[in-house]
Amino acid sequence: MSASLTIVMYHYVRPLQESHFPDLKALDLTRFCGQLDFIQHHYQVVTMEQVIAATRGELMLPERSLLLTFDDGYRDHYEYVLPLLIAREIQGSFFPPACSVRDRRVLDVNKIHFILASVKDSSLLVAELFAMIEEHRTEYNLRSNEEYFLAYSGGSRYDTPDVTFIKRLLQKGLPMPLREKMVNRLFRCFVTEDERGFAENLYMSANEIRELYSAGMAIGSHGDRHLWLNTLSDDDLESEIDASLEFLSKLGVLTRDWVMCYPYGGYNDAVLAKLRKKDCALGLTVEVALADPAIHDPLCLPRLDTNDLPPNSKY
Ligand SMILES: [Zn+2]
Known part of the structure:
Protein backbone atom coordinates (compact mmCIF):
# COMPACT_ATOMS: atom_id res chain seq x y z
CA MET A 1 0.00 0.00 0.00
CA SER A 2 1.31 3.45 -0.83
CA ALA A 3 1.62 6.14 1.82
CA SER A 4 -0.66 9.15 1.76
CA LEU A 5 0.76 12.63 1.82
CA THR A 6 -0.97 15.61 3.40
CA ILE A 7 -0.07 18.85 1.64
CA VAL A 8 -1.20 21.88 3.64
CA MET A 9 -1.73 25.28 2.07
CA TYR A 10 -1.22 28.54 3.93
CA HIS A 11 -1.70 32.16 2.87
CA TYR A 12 -1.54 35.02 5.41
CA VAL A 13 -0.04 34.06 8.78
CA ARG A 14 0.27 36.99 11.22
CA PRO A 15 -0.42 38.22 14.75
CA LEU A 16 -3.82 39.59 13.73
CA GLN A 17 -4.73 41.69 16.74
CA GLU A 18 -1.49 43.68 16.57
CA SER A 19 -1.78 44.21 12.81
CA HIS A 20 -3.35 47.13 10.93
CA PHE A 21 -6.03 44.83 9.55
CA PRO A 22 -7.33 42.66 12.41
CA ASP A 23 -10.36 41.69 10.28
CA GLY A 57 9.30 5.90 -7.29
CA GLU A 58 12.82 6.68 -6.05
CA LEU A 59 11.78 6.98 -2.44
CA MET A 60 8.99 5.83 -0.14
CA LEU A 61 7.59 8.63 1.96
CA PRO A 62 7.22 7.93 5.69
CA GLU A 63 3.82 7.14 7.18
CA ARG A 64 1.67 10.26 7.73
CA SER A 65 3.98 12.53 5.82
CA LEU A 66 3.11 16.19 5.41
CA LEU A 67 4.35 19.02 3.21
CA LEU A 68 3.92 22.67 4.26
CA THR A 69 3.19 25.13 1.42
CA PHE A 70 2.83 28.92 1.55
CA ASP A 71 1.26 30.81 -1.35
CA ASP A 72 1.58 34.38 -2.63
CA GLY A 73 4.97 35.52 -1.25
CA GLU A 89 14.22 22.26 11.65
CA ILE A 90 11.46 21.66 9.13
CA GLN A 91 11.07 22.79 5.53
CA GLY A 92 8.34 24.93 4.01
CA SER A 93 7.74 25.49 0.28
CA PHE A 94 7.02 29.06 -0.80
CA PHE A 95 5.34 30.32 -3.98
CA PRO A 96 5.70 34.05 -4.68
CA PRO A 97 4.10 35.49 -7.84
CA ALA A 98 6.85 37.29 -9.78
CA CYS A 99 5.08 40.61 -10.41
CA SER A 100 4.38 41.47 -6.78
CA VAL A 101 8.06 41.07 -5.86
CA ARG A 102 9.58 42.48 -9.03
CA ASP A 103 7.16 45.32 -9.84
CA ARG A 104 5.85 46.07 -6.33
CA ARG A 105 2.26 45.82 -7.54
CA VAL A 106 -0.51 44.62 -5.26
CA LEU A 107 -2.34 41.66 -6.84
CA ASP A 108 -6.03 42.27 -7.46
CA VAL A 109 -6.88 39.26 -5.32
CA ASN A 110 -4.99 40.85 -2.39
CA LYS A 111 -6.60 44.23 -3.00
CA ILE A 112 -9.97 42.50 -2.67
CA HIS A 113 -8.93 40.88 0.65
CA PHE A 114 -7.87 44.23 2.10
CA ILE A 115 -10.97 46.02 0.80
CA LEU A 116 -13.05 43.39 2.61
CA ALA A 117 -10.91 43.73 5.76
CA SER A 118 -11.38 47.53 5.73
CA VAL A 119 -15.16 47.68 5.34
CA LYS A 120 -16.95 46.00 8.24
CA ASP A 121 -20.39 45.91 6.61
CA SER A 122 -20.04 43.91 3.40
CA SER A 123 -23.54 44.94 2.24
CA LEU A 124 -22.09 48.45 1.72
CA LEU A 125 -19.59 47.00 -0.74
CA VAL A 126 -22.31 45.05 -2.51
CA ALA A 127 -24.23 48.32 -2.92
CA GLU A 128 -21.08 50.04 -4.26
CA LEU A 129 -20.59 47.22 -6.77
CA PHE A 130 -24.21 47.38 -7.91
CA ALA A 131 -23.84 51.14 -8.46
CA MET A 132 -20.64 50.65 -10.48
CA ILE A 133 -22.23 47.90 -12.60
CA GLU A 134 -25.13 50.27 -13.24
CA GLU A 135 -22.71 52.99 -14.29
CA HIS A 136 -20.99 50.69 -16.85
CA ARG A 137 -23.93 48.55 -17.94
CA THR A 138 -24.33 49.93 -21.45
CA GLU A 139 -20.61 50.34 -22.16
CA TYR A 140 -19.86 46.66 -21.31
CA ASN A 141 -23.26 45.18 -22.13
CA LEU A 142 -23.62 43.87 -18.56
CA ARG A 143 -26.35 41.66 -17.09
CA SER A 144 -28.71 42.76 -14.32
CA ASN A 145 -27.47 43.14 -10.74
CA GLU A 146 -29.78 40.32 -9.62
CA GLU A 147 -28.41 37.94 -12.26
CA TYR A 148 -24.84 38.61 -11.12
CA PHE A 149 -25.74 38.12 -7.47
CA LEU A 150 -27.48 34.85 -8.24
CA ALA A 151 -24.57 33.61 -10.33
CA TYR A 152 -21.75 34.49 -7.91
CA SER A 153 -22.99 34.41 -4.31
CA GLY A 154 -23.44 30.70 -3.64
CA GLY A 155 -21.48 27.62 -2.70
CA SER A 156 -18.51 28.94 -0.72
CA ARG A 157 -17.02 26.76 2.01
CA TYR A 158 -16.00 29.71 4.19
CA ASP A 159 -17.65 32.98 3.13
CA THR A 160 -21.11 34.58 3.45
CA PRO A 161 -23.10 35.09 0.19
CA ASP A 162 -22.23 38.84 0.18
CA VAL A 163 -18.49 38.20 0.56
CA THR A 164 -18.56 35.34 -1.97
CA PHE A 165 -20.31 37.64 -4.45
CA ILE A 166 -17.79 40.47 -3.95
CA LYS A 167 -14.81 38.14 -4.38
CA ARG A 168 -16.11 36.22 -7.40
CA LEU A 169 -17.49 39.24 -9.24
CA LEU A 170 -14.20 41.09 -8.87
CA GLN A 171 -11.95 38.08 -9.51
CA LYS A 172 -13.74 36.57 -12.48
CA GLY A 173 -17.30 37.71 -13.01
CA LEU A 174 -16.86 40.91 -15.02
CA PRO A 175 -14.77 41.81 -18.09
CA MET A 176 -11.10 42.22 -17.08
CA PRO A 177 -10.66 45.98 -17.69
CA LEU A 178 -13.82 46.77 -15.74
CA ARG A 179 -12.86 44.47 -12.85
CA GLU A 180 -9.48 46.17 -12.59
CA LYS A 181 -11.04 49.60 -12.65
CA MET A 182 -13.54 48.68 -9.92
CA VAL A 183 -10.96 46.97 -7.70
CA ASN A 184 -8.59 49.93 -7.99
CA ARG A 185 -11.30 52.42 -7.20
CA LEU A 186 -12.38 50.52 -4.06
CA PHE A 187 -8.76 49.93 -2.99
CA ARG A 188 -7.88 53.64 -3.24
CA CYS A 189 -11.08 54.64 -1.54
CA PHE A 190 -11.09 52.16 1.40
CA VAL A 191 -7.47 50.98 1.83
CA THR A 192 -4.73 53.29 0.53
CA GLU A 193 -3.65 55.49 -2.38
CA ASP A 194 -0.03 54.34 -1.98
CA GLU A 195 -0.03 50.97 -3.77
CA ARG A 196 3.75 50.71 -4.00
CA GLY A 197 4.30 51.36 -0.30
CA PHE A 198 1.54 48.88 0.51
CA ALA A 199 3.16 46.23 -1.74
CA GLU A 200 6.52 46.76 -0.04
CA ASN A 201 4.93 45.91 3.29
CA LEU A 202 2.78 43.09 2.00
CA TYR A 203 5.24 41.01 -0.04
CA MET A 204 8.76 39.71 0.51
CA SER A 205 11.61 41.38 -1.31
CA ALA A 206 13.90 39.45 -3.66
CA ASN A 207 16.58 39.37 -0.95
CA GLU A 208 14.18 38.00 1.64
CA ILE A 209 13.26 35.19 -0.74
CA ARG A 210 16.96 34.47 -1.26
CA GLU A 211 17.33 34.24 2.54
CA LEU A 212 14.47 31.76 2.68
CA TYR A 213 16.20 29.67 0.07
CA SER A 214 19.59 29.75 1.79
CA ALA A 215 17.85 28.63 4.98
CA GLY A 216 16.85 25.41 3.19
CA MET A 217 13.31 26.34 2.18
CA ALA A 218 11.91 25.36 -1.24
CA ILE A 219 10.80 28.10 -3.66
CA GLY A 220 8.55 27.47 -6.66
CA SER A 221 6.52 29.21 -9.34
CA HIS A 222 3.17 30.86 -8.68
CA GLY A 223 3.05 32.44 -12.13
CA ASP A 224 4.22 35.87 -13.18
CA ARG A 225 1.04 37.93 -12.74
CA HIS A 226 -0.98 35.43 -10.69
CA LEU A 227 -3.45 34.74 -13.52
CA TRP A 228 -5.80 31.80 -14.05
CA LEU A 229 -3.49 29.72 -16.27
CA ASN A 230 -6.46 27.77 -17.66
CA THR A 231 -7.90 30.95 -19.23
CA LEU A 232 -4.82 32.03 -21.21
CA SER A 233 -4.04 31.71 -24.90
CA ASP A 234 -1.11 29.46 -25.76
CA ASP A 235 1.25 32.44 -26.21
CA ASP A 236 0.15 34.09 -22.97
CA LEU A 237 0.51 30.80 -21.09
CA GLU A 238 4.01 30.35 -22.47
CA SER A 239 5.13 33.86 -21.51
CA GLU A 240 3.44 33.68 -18.09
CA ILE A 241 5.35 30.49 -17.24
CA ASP A 242 8.63 31.65 -18.79
CA ALA A 243 8.54 34.98 -16.94
CA SER A 244 8.00 33.21 -13.63
CA LEU A 245 10.91 30.84 -14.33
CA GLU A 246 13.14 33.75 -15.29
CA PHE A 247 12.21 35.43 -12.02
CA LEU A 248 13.17 32.29 -10.06
CA SER A 249 16.35 31.95 -12.01
CA LYS A 250 17.36 35.56 -11.23
CA LEU A 251 16.80 34.81 -7.57
CA GLY A 252 19.18 31.89 -7.95
CA VAL A 253 16.54 29.42 -6.81
CA LEU A 254 15.63 27.67 -10.04
CA THR A 255 16.60 24.04 -9.70
CA ARG A 256 16.38 21.34 -12.33
CA ASP A 257 13.17 20.10 -10.75
CA TRP A 258 10.83 23.04 -10.51
CA VAL A 259 7.35 23.14 -9.01
CA MET A 260 4.23 24.99 -10.17
CA CYS A 261 1.62 26.07 -7.66
CA TYR A 262 -1.38 27.03 -9.84
CA PRO A 263 -2.71 30.51 -9.06
CA TYR A 264 -6.33 30.01 -7.85
CA GLY A 265 -5.76 26.31 -8.50
CA GLY A 266 -6.55 26.92 -12.19
CA TYR A 267 -5.23 24.38 -14.72
CA ASN A 268 -6.45 22.30 -17.67
CA ASP A 269 -5.01 19.84 -20.19
CA ALA A 270 -3.28 22.59 -22.18
CA VAL A 271 -1.55 23.85 -19.02
CA LEU A 272 -0.46 20.32 -18.06
CA ALA A 273 0.92 19.67 -21.56
CA LYS A 274 2.88 22.93 -21.44
CA LEU A 275 4.30 22.14 -17.99
CA ARG A 276 5.34 18.66 -19.12
CA LYS A 277 7.18 20.18 -22.05
CA LYS A 278 9.03 22.46 -19.67
CA ASP A 279 10.02 19.60 -17.34
CA CYS A 280 7.93 20.74 -14.40
CA ALA A 281 8.33 18.21 -11.58
CA LEU A 282 5.21 18.85 -9.49
CA GLY A 283 1.96 20.79 -9.75
CA LEU A 284 -0.02 21.81 -6.68
CA THR A 285 -3.78 22.33 -6.99
CA VAL A 286 -6.46 23.45 -4.53
CA GLU A 287 -8.49 20.26 -4.81
CA VAL A 288 -9.23 19.18 -1.26
CA ALA A 289 -7.89 15.68 -0.63
CA LEU A 290 -4.89 13.76 0.61
CA ALA A 291 -2.23 13.21 -2.04
CA ASP A 292 -0.80 9.87 -3.02
CA PRO A 293 2.47 10.27 -4.92
CA ALA A 294 2.21 6.72 -6.23
CA ILE A 295 -1.23 7.26 -7.76
CA HIS A 296 -1.80 10.96 -8.51
CA ASP A 297 -0.45 12.68 -11.59
CA PRO A 298 2.54 14.58 -10.09
CA LEU A 299 1.25 17.73 -11.83
CA CYS A 300 -2.14 17.49 -10.09
CA LEU A 301 -1.44 16.99 -6.40
CA PRO A 302 -4.34 17.97 -4.12
CA ARG A 303 -3.88 20.09 -0.98
CA LEU A 304 -5.74 20.74 2.24
CA ASP A 305 -6.34 24.29 3.41
CA THR A 306 -5.04 25.13 6.89
CA ASN A 307 -8.73 25.24 7.94
CA ASP A 308 -9.06 21.56 7.07
CA LEU A 309 -6.53 20.56 9.71
CA PRO A 310 -7.63 19.84 13.29
CA PRO A 311 -9.62 20.96 15.19
CA ASN A 312 -11.82 21.32 12.07
CA SER A 313 -10.50 18.28 10.30
CA LYS A 314 -12.15 15.30 8.77
CA TYR A 315 -8.73 14.13 7.51
ZN1 LIG B 1 -2.12 32.65 -4.98
Whole structure:
Protein backbone atom coordinates (compact mmCIF):
# COMPACT_ATOMS: atom_id res chain seq x y z
CA MET A 1 0.00 0.00 0.00
CA SER A 2 1.31 3.45 -0.83
CA ALA A 3 1.62 6.14 1.82
CA SER A 4 -0.66 9.15 1.76
CA LEU A 5 0.76 12.63 1.82
CA THR A 6 -0.97 15.61 3.40
CA ILE A 7 -0.07 18.85 1.64
CA VAL A 8 -1.20 21.88 3.64
CA MET A 9 -1.73 25.28 2.07
CA TYR A 10 -1.22 28.54 3.93
CA HIS A 11 -1.70 32.16 2.87
CA TYR A 12 -1.54 35.02 5.41
CA VAL A 13 -0.04 34.06 8.78
CA ARG A 14 0.27 36.99 11.22
CA PRO A 15 -0.42 38.22 14.75
CA LEU A 16 -3.82 39.59 13.73
CA GLN A 17 -4.73 41.69 16.74
CA GLU A 18 -1.49 43.68 16.57
CA SER A 19 -1.78 44.21 12.81
CA HIS A 20 -3.35 47.13 10.93
CA PHE A 21 -6.03 44.83 9.55
CA PRO A 22 -7.33 42.66 12.41
CA ASP A 23 -10.36 41.69 10.28
CA LEU A 24 -8.24 40.23 7.49
CA LYS A 25 -9.13 36.57 6.77
CA ALA A 26 -5.76 35.32 7.99
CA LEU A 27 -4.42 32.54 10.18
CA ASP A 28 -3.42 34.01 13.52
CA LEU A 29 0.19 33.39 14.46
CA THR A 30 -0.77 31.69 17.75
CA ARG A 31 -2.98 29.23 15.90
CA PHE A 32 -0.22 28.61 13.39
CA CYS A 33 2.19 27.73 16.21
CA GLY A 34 -0.43 25.41 17.69
CA GLN A 35 -0.90 23.80 14.31
CA LEU A 36 2.85 23.26 13.94
CA ASP A 37 2.89 21.58 17.37
CA PHE A 38 0.04 19.33 16.29
CA ILE A 39 1.67 18.56 12.94
CA GLN A 40 5.01 17.68 14.48
CA HIS A 41 3.28 15.45 17.00
CA HIS A 42 1.15 13.54 14.50
CA TYR A 43 2.95 13.81 11.17
CA GLN A 44 6.36 13.59 9.61
CA VAL A 45 7.16 16.86 7.81
CA VAL A 46 8.84 16.05 4.50
CA THR A 47 10.70 18.22 1.99
CA MET A 48 9.71 19.13 -1.56
CA GLU A 49 12.73 17.16 -2.78
CA GLN A 50 11.46 14.03 -1.01
CA VAL A 51 8.00 14.45 -2.55
CA ILE A 52 9.50 14.79 -6.03
CA ALA A 53 11.58 11.66 -5.48
CA ALA A 54 8.48 9.80 -4.23
CA THR A 55 6.49 10.65 -7.38
CA ARG A 56 9.30 9.05 -9.39
CA GLY A 57 9.30 5.90 -7.29
CA GLU A 58 12.82 6.68 -6.05
CA LEU A 59 11.78 6.98 -2.44
CA MET A 60 8.99 5.83 -0.14
CA LEU A 61 7.59 8.63 1.96
CA PRO A 62 7.22 7.93 5.69
CA GLU A 63 3.82 7.14 7.18
CA ARG A 64 1.67 10.26 7.73
CA SER A 65 3.98 12.53 5.82
CA LEU A 66 3.11 16.19 5.41
CA LEU A 67 4.35 19.02 3.21
CA LEU A 68 3.92 22.67 4.26
CA THR A 69 3.19 25.13 1.42
CA PHE A 70 2.83 28.92 1.55
CA ASP A 71 1.26 30.81 -1.35
CA ASP A 72 1.58 34.38 -2.63
CA GLY A 73 4.97 35.52 -1.25
CA TYR A 74 3.68 37.52 1.72
CA ARG A 75 6.19 39.20 4.02
CA ASP A 76 4.35 37.26 6.80
CA HIS A 77 6.23 34.21 5.55
CA TYR A 78 9.62 35.83 6.03
CA GLU A 79 8.84 37.61 9.27
CA TYR A 80 6.81 35.04 11.20
CA VAL A 81 6.92 31.66 9.44
CA LEU A 82 10.61 31.35 8.55
CA PRO A 83 12.00 31.72 12.11
CA LEU A 84 9.55 29.09 13.37
CA LEU A 85 10.45 26.60 10.63
CA ILE A 86 14.17 27.15 11.21
CA ALA A 87 13.80 26.66 14.98
CA ARG A 88 11.84 23.44 14.38
CA GLU A 89 14.22 22.26 11.65
CA ILE A 90 11.46 21.66 9.13
CA GLN A 91 11.07 22.79 5.53
CA GLY A 92 8.34 24.93 4.01
CA SER A 93 7.74 25.49 0.28
CA PHE A 94 7.02 29.06 -0.80
CA PHE A 95 5.34 30.32 -3.98
CA PRO A 96 5.70 34.05 -4.68
CA PRO A 97 4.10 35.49 -7.84
CA ALA A 98 6.85 37.29 -9.78
CA CYS A 99 5.08 40.61 -10.41
CA SER A 100 4.38 41.47 -6.78
CA VAL A 101 8.06 41.07 -5.86
CA ARG A 102 9.58 42.48 -9.03
CA ASP A 103 7.16 45.32 -9.84
CA ARG A 104 5.85 46.07 -6.33
CA ARG A 105 2.26 45.82 -7.54
CA VAL A 106 -0.51 44.62 -5.26
CA LEU A 107 -2.34 41.66 -6.84
CA ASP A 108 -6.03 42.27 -7.46
CA VAL A 109 -6.88 39.26 -5.32
CA ASN A 110 -4.99 40.85 -2.39
CA LYS A 111 -6.60 44.23 -3.00
CA ILE A 112 -9.97 42.50 -2.67
CA HIS A 113 -8.93 40.88 0.65
CA PHE A 114 -7.87 44.23 2.10
CA ILE A 115 -10.97 46.02 0.80
CA LEU A 116 -13.05 43.39 2.61
CA ALA A 117 -10.91 43.73 5.76
CA SER A 118 -11.38 47.53 5.73
CA VAL A 119 -15.16 47.68 5.34
CA LYS A 120 -16.95 46.00 8.24
CA ASP A 121 -20.39 45.91 6.61
CA SER A 122 -20.04 43.91 3.40
CA SER A 123 -23.54 44.94 2.24
CA LEU A 124 -22.09 48.45 1.72
CA LEU A 125 -19.59 47.00 -0.74
CA VAL A 126 -22.31 45.05 -2.51
CA ALA A 127 -24.23 48.32 -2.92
CA GLU A 128 -21.08 50.04 -4.26
CA LEU A 129 -20.59 47.22 -6.77
CA PHE A 130 -24.21 47.38 -7.91
CA ALA A 131 -23.84 51.14 -8.46
CA MET A 132 -20.64 50.65 -10.48
CA ILE A 133 -22.23 47.90 -12.60
CA GLU A 134 -25.13 50.27 -13.24
CA GLU A 135 -22.71 52.99 -14.29
CA HIS A 136 -20.99 50.69 -16.85
CA ARG A 137 -23.93 48.55 -17.94
CA THR A 138 -24.33 49.93 -21.45
CA GLU A 139 -20.61 50.34 -22.16
CA TYR A 140 -19.86 46.66 -21.31
CA ASN A 141 -23.26 45.18 -22.13
CA LEU A 142 -23.62 43.87 -18.56
CA ARG A 143 -26.35 41.66 -17.09
CA SER A 144 -28.71 42.76 -14.32
CA ASN A 145 -27.47 43.14 -10.74
CA GLU A 146 -29.78 40.32 -9.62
CA GLU A 147 -28.41 37.94 -12.26
CA TYR A 148 -24.84 38.61 -11.12
CA PHE A 149 -25.74 38.12 -7.47
CA LEU A 150 -27.48 34.85 -8.24
CA ALA A 151 -24.57 33.61 -10.33
CA TYR A 152 -21.75 34.49 -7.91
CA SER A 153 -22.99 34.41 -4.31
CA GLY A 154 -23.44 30.70 -3.64
CA GLY A 155 -21.48 27.62 -2.70
CA SER A 156 -18.51 28.94 -0.72
CA ARG A 157 -17.02 26.76 2.01
CA TYR A 158 -16.00 29.71 4.19
CA ASP A 159 -17.65 32.98 3.13
CA THR A 160 -21.11 34.58 3.45
CA PRO A 161 -23.10 35.09 0.19
CA ASP A 162 -22.23 38.84 0.18
CA VAL A 163 -18.49 38.20 0.56
CA THR A 164 -18.56 35.34 -1.97
CA PHE A 165 -20.31 37.64 -4.45
CA ILE A 166 -17.79 40.47 -3.95
CA LYS A 167 -14.81 38.14 -4.38
CA ARG A 168 -16.11 36.22 -7.40
CA LEU A 169 -17.49 39.24 -9.24
CA LEU A 170 -14.20 41.09 -8.87
CA GLN A 171 -11.95 38.08 -9.51
CA LYS A 172 -13.74 36.57 -12.48
CA GLY A 173 -17.30 37.71 -13.01
CA LEU A 174 -16.86 40.91 -15.02
CA PRO A 175 -14.77 41.81 -18.09
CA MET A 176 -11.10 42.22 -17.08
CA PRO A 177 -10.66 45.98 -17.69
CA LEU A 178 -13.82 46.77 -15.74
CA ARG A 179 -12.86 44.47 -12.85
CA GLU A 180 -9.48 46.17 -12.59
CA LYS A 181 -11.04 49.60 -12.65
CA MET A 182 -13.54 48.68 -9.92
CA VAL A 183 -10.96 46.97 -7.70
CA ASN A 184 -8.59 49.93 -7.99
CA ARG A 185 -11.30 52.42 -7.20
CA LEU A 186 -12.38 50.52 -4.06
CA PHE A 187 -8.76 49.93 -2.99
CA ARG A 188 -7.88 53.64 -3.24
CA CYS A 189 -11.08 54.64 -1.54
CA PHE A 190 -11.09 52.16 1.40
CA VAL A 191 -7.47 50.98 1.83
CA THR A 192 -4.73 53.29 0.53
CA GLU A 193 -3.65 55.49 -2.38
CA ASP A 194 -0.03 54.34 -1.98
CA GLU A 195 -0.03 50.97 -3.77
CA ARG A 196 3.75 50.71 -4.00
CA GLY A 197 4.30 51.36 -0.30
CA PHE A 198 1.54 48.88 0.51
CA ALA A 199 3.16 46.23 -1.74
CA GLU A 200 6.52 46.76 -0.04
CA ASN A 201 4.93 45.91 3.29
CA LEU A 202 2.78 43.09 2.00
CA TYR A 203 5.24 41.01 -0.04
CA MET A 204 8.76 39.71 0.51
CA SER A 205 11.61 41.38 -1.31
CA ALA A 206 13.90 39.45 -3.66
CA ASN A 207 16.58 39.37 -0.95
CA GLU A 208 14.18 38.00 1.64
CA ILE A 209 13.26 35.19 -0.74
CA ARG A 210 16.96 34.47 -1.26
CA GLU A 211 17.33 34.24 2.54
CA LEU A 212 14.47 31.76 2.68
CA TYR A 213 16.20 29.67 0.07
CA SER A 214 19.59 29.75 1.79
CA ALA A 215 17.85 28.63 4.98
CA GLY A 216 16.85 25.41 3.19
CA MET A 217 13.31 26.34 2.18
CA ALA A 218 11.91 25.36 -1.24
CA ILE A 219 10.80 28.10 -3.66
CA GLY A 220 8.55 27.47 -6.66
CA SER A 221 6.52 29.21 -9.34
CA HIS A 222 3.17 30.86 -8.68
CA GLY A 223 3.05 32.44 -12.13
CA ASP A 224 4.22 35.87 -13.18
CA ARG A 225 1.04 37.93 -12.74
CA HIS A 226 -0.98 35.43 -10.69
CA LEU A 227 -3.45 34.74 -13.52
CA TRP A 228 -5.80 31.80 -14.05
CA LEU A 229 -3.49 29.72 -16.27
CA ASN A 230 -6.46 27.77 -17.66
CA THR A 231 -7.90 30.95 -19.23
CA LEU A 232 -4.82 32.03 -21.21
CA SER A 233 -4.04 31.71 -24.90
CA ASP A 234 -1.11 29.46 -25.76
CA ASP A 235 1.25 32.44 -26.21
CA ASP A 236 0.15 34.09 -22.97
CA LEU A 237 0.51 30.80 -21.09
CA GLU A 238 4.01 30.35 -22.47
CA SER A 239 5.13 33.86 -21.51
CA GLU A 240 3.44 33.68 -18.09
CA ILE A 241 5.35 30.49 -17.24
CA ASP A 242 8.63 31.65 -18.79
CA ALA A 243 8.54 34.98 -16.94
CA SER A 244 8.00 33.21 -13.63
CA LEU A 245 10.91 30.84 -14.33
CA GLU A 246 13.14 33.75 -15.29
CA PHE A 247 12.21 35.43 -12.02
CA LEU A 248 13.17 32.29 -10.06
CA SER A 249 16.35 31.95 -12.01
CA LYS A 250 17.36 35.56 -11.23
CA LEU A 251 16.80 34.81 -7.57
CA GLY A 252 19.18 31.89 -7.95
CA VAL A 253 16.54 29.42 -6.81
CA LEU A 254 15.63 27.67 -10.04
CA THR A 255 16.60 24.04 -9.70
CA ARG A 256 16.38 21.34 -12.33
CA ASP A 257 13.17 20.10 -10.75
CA TRP A 258 10.83 23.04 -10.51
CA VAL A 259 7.35 23.14 -9.01
CA MET A 260 4.23 24.99 -10.17
CA CYS A 261 1.62 26.07 -7.66
CA TYR A 262 -1.38 27.03 -9.84
CA PRO A 263 -2.71 30.51 -9.06
CA TYR A 264 -6.33 30.01 -7.85
CA GLY A 265 -5.76 26.31 -8.50
CA GLY A 266 -6.55 26.92 -12.19
CA TYR A 267 -5.23 24.38 -14.72
CA ASN A 268 -6.45 22.30 -17.67
CA ASP A 269 -5.01 19.84 -20.19
CA ALA A 270 -3.28 22.59 -22.18
CA VAL A 271 -1.55 23.85 -19.02
CA LEU A 272 -0.46 20.32 -18.06
CA ALA A 273 0.92 19.67 -21.56
CA LYS A 274 2.88 22.93 -21.44
CA LEU A 275 4.30 22.14 -17.99
CA ARG A 276 5.34 18.66 -19.12
CA LYS A 277 7.18 20.18 -22.05
CA LYS A 278 9.03 22.46 -19.67
CA ASP A 279 10.02 19.60 -17.34
CA CYS A 280 7.93 20.74 -14.40
CA ALA A 281 8.33 18.21 -11.58
CA LEU A 282 5.21 18.85 -9.49
CA GLY A 283 1.96 20.79 -9.75
CA LEU A 284 -0.02 21.81 -6.68
CA THR A 285 -3.78 22.33 -6.99
CA VAL A 286 -6.46 23.45 -4.53
CA GLU A 287 -8.49 20.26 -4.81
CA VAL A 288 -9.23 19.18 -1.26
CA ALA A 289 -7.89 15.68 -0.63
CA LEU A 290 -4.89 13.76 0.61
CA ALA A 291 -2.23 13.21 -2.04
CA ASP A 292 -0.80 9.87 -3.02
CA PRO A 293 2.47 10.27 -4.92
CA ALA A 294 2.21 6.72 -6.23
CA ILE A 295 -1.23 7.26 -7.76
CA HIS A 296 -1.80 10.96 -8.51
CA ASP A 297 -0.45 12.68 -11.59
CA PRO A 298 2.54 14.58 -10.09
CA LEU A 299 1.25 17.73 -11.83
CA CYS A 300 -2.14 17.49 -10.09
CA LEU A 301 -1.44 16.99 -6.40
CA PRO A 302 -4.34 17.97 -4.12
CA ARG A 303 -3.88 20.09 -0.98
CA LEU A 304 -5.74 20.74 2.24
CA ASP A 305 -6.34 24.29 3.41
CA THR A 306 -5.04 25.13 6.89
CA ASN A 307 -8.73 25.24 7.94
CA ASP A 308 -9.06 21.56 7.07
CA LEU A 309 -6.53 20.56 9.71
CA PRO A 310 -7.63 19.84 13.29
CA PRO A 311 -9.62 20.96 15.19
CA ASN A 312 -11.82 21.32 12.07
CA SER A 313 -10.50 18.28 10.30
CA LYS A 314 -12.15 15.30 8.77
CA TYR A 315 -8.73 14.13 7.51
ZN1 LIG B 1 -2.12 32.65 -4.98
